Amino acid sequence: MNAQFKKGVLDLCVLAQLAKGDKYGYELTETISQEMTVATGTLYLLLRRLNEEGYFETYLVETPGGPARKYYRLTPKGLAYTQSLKDEWITFIDQVNRLIR
Template identity: 60%
Template sequence: MNPQFKKGALELCVLSKLLGTDCYGYELTEAISQKMVIATGTLYLVLKRLKDDNYVETYLVESGEGPARKYYHLTESGIAYQGKLKEEWKEFVEAVDYFINREDN
């Protein structure tokens, strides 16, 4: 998959995954990696940016298998932002589909 396509969509994928349930970083990486190839560090940069913008908050949960895990949780503004990005994504996809599926191409 083209890296430029992924770059624009990864933030929306992370927010959408967190919409259903809180997750820790590795869990998010594994879930998203099932559908697209991403570098491990890339996701943590997205999570940091989302946290800095107050779209997600974190909390620690003790783990019986090592150090405590940092879970990510969507804030109210994160839920609203996910909805906004989702609508923008749909508009973008419709526009691209229009051009790649035109009969006169």
């Protein structure tokens, strides 16, 4: 069992969003905030950490108004990690449900 799941579901949420297509940080903050409260700083910290672990590639895109957007693209390693995290999440839910029902 992955110990990180007890406190690391956000990783999965971000990775699963990126599996749908490249996104920039602020965009991820907005999307995830629709479902749960998350501090903006938390997302950037998480993105930096996962980036350092080789799950992302990044690229900058200029915008006419406002600062440039930093897009995150999943690497093959990142995609594989996303799938394994998703599987572990499903398993984890079952384990918890067996204990609490």
